[in-house]
Amino acid sequence: MMGLAVAVGYDVWYRSTLIVRERERVRANMAPYAQALENAIGRHVQRLQGLKTFVEAQPSQEGLSRKFGTFAAGLRIAAPAIRSLQLNKYGRIIATDPMADSAWLLGYNLLRDPRAEIVKDVRRAVVASGVVITGPVELLQGGQGLIVRLRLDRVPASFPDLVSMTLHLQPLLDEANTIAPMPRLRVALLDRQSKPFRGSPVGLGDPATLPVPIMDGEWTVLGVPVDGWNASVARELRPIRVASAVILLLLVCVTYLIFGRQARLEDAVETRTRDLERANDDLRREVAERERVEQQLRMNDERLQVALMSGKMGLWSYDPAARLVEWSEQSLELLGLAGEARLMTSDRFLELVPPALRYTVRDGIAKAMMGRPAQAEYAVAHDDGTQRWLYVSATPLTDGIAPGATPTRIIGVLADITERRQLEEQLLHSQKMEAVGTLAGGIAHDFNNLLTAMMGFAQLAEQQAATLMPDDAPLALRNGLYDLRSELNEITKAGERASMLTSQLLAFSRRQTVAPTEVDVNVAVHDIERMLQRLIGERLTLNTRTVEQPLPVMVDAGQLGQVLVNLVVNARDAMPNGGTVQLTTQLLDLCALGEGLYTGVPSGAWAVLTVQDGGTGMPPDVLARLFEPFFTTKAMGDGTGLGMSTVYGIVQQAGGRVLVESAIGVGTTVRVLLPRLSSTPVRVAAPPMGKGRPATELILVVEDEPGLRRLVAAILSRRGYRVRVAADGIDALDVLDTERALPDLVISDVVMPRLGGRGLADTMTARGLMIPVLFMSGYQAGEELPDDARYAFVAKPFTPEALALKVRQLLEREPATV
Numbered sequence: 001m002m003g004l005a006v007a008v009g010y011d012v013w014y015r016s017t018l019i020v021r022e023r024e025r026v027r028a029n030m031a032p033y034a035q036a037l038e039n040a041i042g043r044h045v046q047r048l049q050g051l052k053t054f055v056e057a058q059p060s061q062e063g064l065s066r067k068f069g070t071f072a073a074g075l076r077i078a079a080p081a082i083r084s085l086q087l088n089k090y091g092r093i094i095a096t097d098p099m100a101d102s103a104w105l106l107g108y109n110l111l112r113d114p115r116a117e118i119v120k121d122v123r124r125a126v127v128a129s130g131v132v133i134t135g136p137v138e139l140l141q142g143g144q145g146l147i148v149r150l151r152l153d154r155v156p157a158s159f160p161d162l163v164s165m166t167l168h169l170q171p172l173l174d175e176a177n178t179i180a181p182m183p184r185l186r187v188a189l190l191d192r193q194s195k196p197f198r199g200s201p202v203g204l205g206d207p208a209t210l211p212v213p214i215m216d217g218e219w220t221v222l223g224v225p226v227d228g229w230n231a232s233v234a235r236e237l238r239p240i241r242v243a244s245a246v247i248l249l250l251l252v253c254v255t256y257l258i259f260g261r262q263a264r265l266e267d268a269v270e271t272r273t274r275d276l277e278r279a280n281d282d283l284r285r286e287v288a289e290r291e292r293v294e295q296q297l298r299m300n301d302e303r304l305q306v307a308l309m310s311g312k313m314g315l316w317s318y319d320p321a322a323r324l325v326e327w328s329e330q331s332l333e334l335l336g337l338a339g340e341a342r343l344m345t346s347d348r349f350l351e352l353v354p355p356a357l358r359y360t361v362r363d364g365i366a367k368a369m370m371g372r373p374a375q376a377e378y379a380v381a382h383d384d385g386t387q388r389w390l391y392v393s394a395t396p397l398t399d400g401i402a403p404g405a406t407p408t409r410i411i412g413v414l415a416d417i418t419e420r421r422q423l424e425e426q427l428l429h430s431q432k433m434e435a436v437g438t439l440a441g442g443i444a445h446d447f448n449n450l451l452t453a454m455m456g457f458a459q460l461a462e463q464q465a466a467t468l469m470p471d472d473a474p475l476a477l478r479n480g481l482y483d484l485r486s487e488l489n490e491i492t493k494a495g496e497r498a499s500m501l502t503s504q505l506l507a508f509s510r511r512q513t514v515a516p517t518e519v520d521v522n523v524a525v526h527d528i529e530r531m532l533q534r535l536i537g538e539r540l541t542l543n544t545r546t547v548e549q550p551l552p553v554m555v556d557a558g559q560l561g562q563v564l565v566n567l568v569v570n571a572r573d574a575m576p577n578g579g580t581v582q583l584t585t586q587l588l589d590l591c592a593l594g595e596g597l598y599t600g601v602p603s604g605a606w607a608v609l610t611v612q613d614g615g616t617g618m619p620p621d622v623l624a625r626l627f628e629p630f631f632t633t634k635a636m637g638d639g640t641g642l643g644m645s646t647v648y649g650i651v652q653q654a655g656g657r658v659l660v661e662s663a664i665g666v667g668t669t670v671r672v673l674l675p676r677l678s679s680t681p682v683r684v685a686a687p688p689m690g691k692g693r694p695a696t697e698l699i700l701v702v703e704d705e706p707g708l709r710r711l712v713a714a715i716l717s718r719r720g721y722r723v724r725v726a727a728d729g730i731d732a733l734d735v736l737d738t739e740r741a742l743p744d745l746v747i748s749d750v751v752m753p754r755l756g757g758r759g760l761a762d763t764m765t766a767r768g769l770m771i772p773v774l775f776m777s778g779y780q781a782g783e784e785l786p787d788d789a790r791y792a793f794v795a796k797p798f799t800p801e802a803l804a805l806k807v808r809q810l811l812e813r814e815p816a817t818v
Helices: 002-057 061-076 116-127 169-179 229-249 255-310 329-335 346-352 355-369 418-467 475-509 521-536 557-573 620-624 643-653 706-718 729-738 757-766 800-811
Strands: 082-089 092-097 132-138 144-151 162-168 185-190 196-198 208-213 218-225 313-319 324-327 343-345 374-381 387-397 409-416 517-520 540-545 552-555 579-590 604-613 657-663 667-675 698-702 722-726 745-749 773-777 791-795
Touching: 002 061, 002 082, 002 144, 002 162, 002 169, 002 185, 002 208, 002 218, 002 229, 002 255, 061 082, 061 092, 116 132, 116 144, 116 162, 144 169, 162 169, 218 229, 229 255, 313 329, 324 329, 324 346, 329 387, 329 409, 343 346, 346 355, 355 374, 355 387, 355 409, 387 418, 418 475, 418 706, 418 800, 517 521, 517 557, 521 540, 521 557, 521 579, 521 604, 552 557, 552 667, 557 579, 557 604, 557 643, 557 667, 643 657, 643 667, 698 706, 698 729, 706 722, 706 800, 722 729, 729 745, 729 757, 745 757, 745 800, 757 773, 773 800, 791 800
Parallel strands: 540 579, 698 722, 698 745, 745 773, 773 791
Antiparallel strands: 082 092, 082 162, 132 144, 144 162, 185 196, 185 218, 208 218, 313 324, 313 409, 324 343, 374 387, 387 409, 517 552, 579 604, 604 667, 657 667
């Protein structure tokens, strides 16, 4: 009995030992499956992280909506387990891809889903910094799967707050089973709540368990041999049981042999167990390292592709030995060679390159073959007629590190820099226009001073000549005085024409002193229509058509008239053989950024003034220089080249746009767009002038130009005013300090050395001298005039009558106080 008990005890012990070893073997067999399942889920989560990076990199909601479908479709490539990719905002599904079986989900509110697990995980994903995984659950599209969510960071408020991915569970399980099949095991998978979703734990008895991390918790895989633990060790246990029977028969004789064999068997089992454990550890390390390297390579490749696509870049390489050039798909698209093979000979590539660029290509390759990096920028014409600027770099690679080693390969990058080149050209153009404008403004300032003096003295002389005509004067004296007055009038007319030139210069440079008021474009057109008809002559017909609704704009009325005159004169000159000039108005209401004819025009209401002719038209090279100052196609002496640049300056100063269309033999259409006001301008009649006081007031004239200073003093003196003069603001303050009587009015130039008109007015106010000031200037040089009822402005050049009227109007206001 004792021997039987020993045999039975040994059998139980040994079977337990084998089962323990078998349990470890089962766990080792399940480990690759668990690792494969974890990797499968992890790879799909990485694609969701790629979608998150894509959304966070988008500059606008419009761009995101346009590109989401294409990017999501790319993520689903080679990922059959992805059921859909979605964008969520405040719990609602606002975008999904593919749309085939998910379109009906748009607008679905996940926070009202009847499943508490869904609502809980949506709320958890909004505040979580990592991945939130829901499931396995029944998907809204049908079938069982997982829902993976990631919160979006650093995005505008209008963007989604979550990106999500629905995964079909079965492809994930099939992928893991393909990589690490377990043919001789019965397995079951439990989720985080220990609920089975593959197989059933019922009937497994005491299974081996192994955790499966899934980034947001872990699953558990249960496994037992197909025939159970006892059957799995039965084959190894059978010899032991036979031996036990023999031991029972020979127990008495060979007791010492039995104990010795038992010890050896134990050592063998332990040795084999240790060998199996070491083999399993090595296998796990190899699998983990392989998965890590594969995952890193996939991530690097995906990041590179996203970066190249976002930056409009492509890669290329050249093998000097084989004379083969390899292009990425993006590079071929940039070169306009989308239909060509990615691998081609260098001779084939040179055939495809325009002849003008072949030298540049050969020079860059030769430089790289000498071991020096090369870069170049050049333009490429695509089949659709567009021209793109490309930046190309070439970097030589050598197998050795010795100086002067011949490159074995040349790699490079292609980048689309068209937008950068356009911005550079716009910057250079704006700088050129600003420089010319500054020069024009300075010239106009000095010229206005000279014109004011010339025109003023000529008008004073003409008035004086008129008073020198006695009734009984001889006929010769009468004729002489008449000729003198006629010549003085001619001087005045020449000065007026010169003043129009300075107005054009100042309008072009946007330094002209303007008085914007509410003007109805329709009224302005009708007011000037008769003058325009006379201007174009009898050979041409002016056809005017205005819209019924008012077109109120904020603009200087005189400048608007100047725009009309310049455009109509240009239309007249374009039709030397006669024709029709169309002058029309239109109301344009853009709900969004303009496209087509009105490309780049901001949204809003615009008053459109169109001048159209059927003349000779302009070629593209002339059209490109249309707004350049002093550029003209007319004969010498027929034009100043300031007409269109003046139009451009006036319209830009009023916040508008100028759009020009022209074709040779068809004619030219110029559209002037001005921002339309919401109200209609109301004409208010000027109040009648009172009789006022006698012209005996004391006036201080401050002007740095001596001739103009004498002119103003003469105009005022002849009208009975007492006059004091000063060369600039500092001299004016000295006069105020030394004179006992304060002047009733100060007339001051705006721009003067040492102290200008604005500074003089501010200093007098600071001293408590509330003296009215009449500013006079044709160029303020950026100075803003004070907004006060005590101040007024008269533009140079002015007539003696205009100056006297302004003086009288200002003096009839409140008197000066201290």
